[in-house]
Amino acid sequence: MVDVAGRTVRAAQADATRELILAAAERLFAERGVYAVSNRQVSEAAGQGNNAAVGYHFGTKADLVRAIARRHAGRVEEIRARLVAEAGDARDVRTWVSCLVRPVTVHLAALGSPTWYARFCAQVMTDPALSPIMVEESLVSPSLRAAVDGLGRCLAGLPEPVRAERGVMARQLILHTAAERERALAEGRPTPRATWEETATGLVDALVGLWTAPVTGSGDGV
Amino acid sequence: MVDVAGRTVRAAQADATRELILAAAERLFAERGVYAVSNRQVSEAAGQGNNAAVGYHFGTKADLVRAIARRHAGRVEEIRARLVAEAGDARDVRTWVSCLVRPVTVHLAALGSPTWYARFCAQVMTDPALSPIMVEESLVSPSLRAAVDGLGRCLAGLPEPVRAERGVMARQLILHTAAERERALAEGRPTPRATWEETATGLVDALVGLWTAPVTGSGDGV
Known part of the structure; x- marks a missing residue:
């Protein structure tokens, strides 16, 4: 069972992960081009062990672009x-x-x-x-x-x-x-x-x- | 052995193929984005049975972009x-x-x-x-x-x-x-x-x- 404080910690962790992904994606997209960069590369640059982190947190590349904007x-x-x-x-x-x-x-x-x-x-x-x-x-x-x-x-x-x-x-x-x-x-x-x-x-x-x-x-x- | 006329025909065929590839690539790049389009898609749109036609005739994507320019x-x-x-x-x-x-x-x-x-x-x-x-x-x-x-x-x-x-x-x-x-x-x-x-x-x-x-x-x- 997860108590209220536990939920809050997990939500804060998810927010921090999203923030890391957004910052990494913005930098890689700017430097190399939006289509030249894969979700896997963004996940790695954001320090996520799970290469599917971008898909999990943002969905498609268009969703990720919208979130950065x-x-x-x-x-x-x-x-x-x-x-x-x-x-x-x-x-x-x-x-x-x-x-x-x-x-x-x-x-x-x-x-x-x-x-x-x-x-x-x-x-x-x-x-x-x-x-x-x-x-x-x-x-x-x-x-x-x-x-x-x-x-x-x-x-x-x-x-x-x-x-x-x-x-x-x-x-x-x-x-x-x-x-x-x-x-x-x-x-x-x-x-x-x-x-x-x-x-x-x-x-x-x-x-x-x-x-x-x-x-x-x-x-x-x- | 290939005679001079044979060479000329083959050279003209290669020129025509290059021209078809350039036209297809320019259109697809403009409509969908340079990185969203693969060399395979360009080859297909140019009516080339061989999916490696772009690589054979132009080398890298950068070379293809330069040729279009x-x-x-x-x-x-x-x-x-x-x-x-x-x-x-x-x-x-x-x-x-x-x-x-x-x-x-x-x-x-x-x-x-x-x-x-x-x-x-x-x-x-x-x-x-x-x-x-x-x-x-x-x-x-x-x-x-x-x-x-x-x-x-x-x-x-x-x-x-x-x-x-x-x-x-x-x-x-x-x-x-x-x-x-x-x-x-x-x-x-x-x-x-x-x-x-x-x-x-x-x-x-x-x-x-x-x-x-x-x-x-x-x-x-x-």
């Missing part, structure tokens, strides 16, 4: 909710672009060095089978909705298809710029900016330019 | 060389940005629908093990060098680290915007632009804004 989503949401609250009813593009960029860079900076999350996200978003997982997870973020709406109010003159187009571009740019910096840091290559905060400034500058660029009408493009 | 590189290089020659010593950002964007979209448009190349490239560039292949292949392009230099002459006032940073951003944006459009077309989802040519116009507009955006000095960022 959720592990970060709460913290990113907290940061963005705070920035959106500070932005209030701001009417300048830069403030709202900042609400899109800084939650990612502030979170990555807070994780300390090295990080793996940005490379993990970039791979998942580019993979045809896995990208729907990340899209679903982002759709449930109230602060992301608020930031996109705030930006939209500043860009009322932009035709809707161009706004949609630049929205996708901005998402790609934030994701892949963060991943590229993370990769350069991991490989000891030089980076154009010294810190995540300065990286965010560079991204915000570029994205303000992108969002506010004049729109060429059809027929008069170069 | 080269299959397109020549045509992209031709288009870009022509645009660079037309640009001459132009001094406006838009002309040079166009030399970076249009070779990709003109090539994709010429391939007809559906295409797989943009999704293939985006995956390869995001994969830690495969991205060096694409970078190496792009380094040998004289027209790319000329276009980057032409753009640099128009942006002489931009600090070198910011120019490097925006160069990486531009590459990411071109690649992932093309892949995103290709994916939407393949899945029958709506796209912000009707044609590859209009997609290029949207990308050029956005990238001109990105390249010419004011630079926030360190310490005065939002």
